[in-house]
Amino acid sequence: MSFRIALSGLNAASSQLDVTADNIANVNTTGFKSSRTSFADVYATSNNDVTKTTPGAGVRLNTIVQQFSQGNIDFTDNNLDLAISGEGFFTMKGSSGVTYTRAGAFSVDREGFVVNNNNDRLQVYPATSNGDFATGSLSDLQLQVTENAPQASSRADIGVNLPGDAPIPTSTPFDPTVASSYNHATSMTVYDSLGTLHTATLYFVKDPAANTWQQNVYIDDNPVSLGNTLSFDNTGTLQSPASGIVTVPSYDPNNGAAAIDLSLDFTSSTQYGNEFGVNSLQQDGFTTGRLTGIEVASNGVVSARFTNGQSSQLGKVALAGFSNPNGLQQQGDTAWAETFSSGSPRVGEPGSSNFGLLQAGALESSNVDLTEQLVEMITAQRNFQANAQMIQTSDAVTQAIINIR
Known part of the structure; x- marks a missing residue:
């Protein structure tokens, strides 16, 4: 019995080391959220064991919980790099469907769409003709690559x-x-x-x-x-x-x-x-304008600036929130997908409700605390060694019994 118990301890310590190694490996991954292991004991219950004389049967990995705490904000030279300061996820749409991410390293593809490294397109509330935004629907953010039309002086x-x-x-x-x-x-x-x-x-x-x-x-x-x-x-x-x-x-x-x-x-x-x-x-007139740059306000409004001094609103970045972020399914590439456990996404505007604000020209770094992970690694290593020693001791006891004549 002690062999199996110690073996379960080895498996648990190995899982803890795997999670710690993954955290350390992603210490420089933009928007990465660290994880921690949660264990539960194993106990063989019996209706007749009212005196509690049956020992525990070891340990098992209960779950791996992600920590969605805020990462540091690192500033860059790219206006399309976006960081969320607070709650929320960027909503992305691609060939694999809708995903959610905290990694805001965006660029522009050949068609003018704002995309991430996987060519998933950033979702925004589209701008309306009256200068407002259609908050009832989402669309791909596309930069205006044509010239800004002139306006006659009146x-x-x-x-x-x-x-x-x-x-x-x-x-x-x-x-x-x-x-x-x-x-x-x-x-x-x-x-x-x-x-x-x-x-x-x-x-x-x-x-x-x-x-x-x-x-x-x-x-x-x-x-x-x-x-x-x-x-x-x-x-x-x-x-x-x-x-x-x-x-x-x-x-x-x-x-x-x-x-x-x-x-x-x-x-x-x-x-x-x-x-x-x-x-x-x-x-009030102006000549034709060429695109000179993109600005993203803290409330998510994306505007194009032109050489004629004019600006045009292209959309408003939409953020998504979940009742249970830990229920999201990891997709890799710092992206998550909705599940039954996470609940349906609640989409809103930056700065509204409990959604955070945006910081343009910045990226959210990994929230991994390297010092904490190194301590966790040492702890897992000692747990592994102790359980290995338990197996060695059980083997010695068994061998002693076998050698009885």
Whole structure:
């Protein structure tokens, strides 16, 4: 009997060494979660053994439990490297179905999909046309590889200060080529529907009437809007036009693009002091943009940045949680699959409920404590040696009995 008991101890110590060796081997594996062995004693029960005189029958491996504690966050130079700080798993979809992982080392395949090293695609909530996300479904995250479409200028906010003591120009009528026919000028870039830039020049001419100016608009040195009246009160605040907006007539750029319809908002313009100044000059158009980079916010929003200064939301990373993570089935390659024991996945957004936040340009390292594993290895080694000694002792006892004459 003692042979079998000691043999079960050897098997248990060997299993403990196997698990410890696996932990140590994966000390540098991204997103790896360490395991520990759980043992249970073996006892042959009998309804007649009310006095508890039957000894135990050894030990058996009860289960191997994974430890889903947080690993350290190591920063990298790749914006697509993602680490979860807190609870949750990345949801991946590939040829083998849906899997879950904590390893966020992602890259882009030739079709623009964000994938891991197994070519499984990262799942996100798709972006909608109104700037929100469709949280009722998941889709593959695909980067926008085409150019960002241009937007024609339609509105410009003009914040200038016109000097209150400005003299009336000596030359009349207004002529942009004659500097003495206007007081001040400034220019800005506007865009047509094809993304072609055009230069809009604004000229300001002091009117003989008190606190009144004439404003003229030229685009590409072509007159577009002349004689727009700007009036101020005696505190320098704009009074006319009442809305502050000057509507510029349509301008045809003659390049196949649609006509430029521009509104100028002078609400923030003033008439103070004796110096001309441009405080703000902004318009809402932009040219065609090429992809320059990807940004992932801590709440999982993935955005593409373009050379025209614009950004586009591509999706929102979805995290999955389980009631019993220890019930997940290990698939290898630092991935897990759903089982009956784990329960169904609960999908949510980073930072919501009990889901953790994302860190872009970082990876979660293995949570293996190497010092602890080395101590565990020594313990398992001693257990193995003790059980081997038990077998040797049992053999000596048996041999002694055999040698009785």
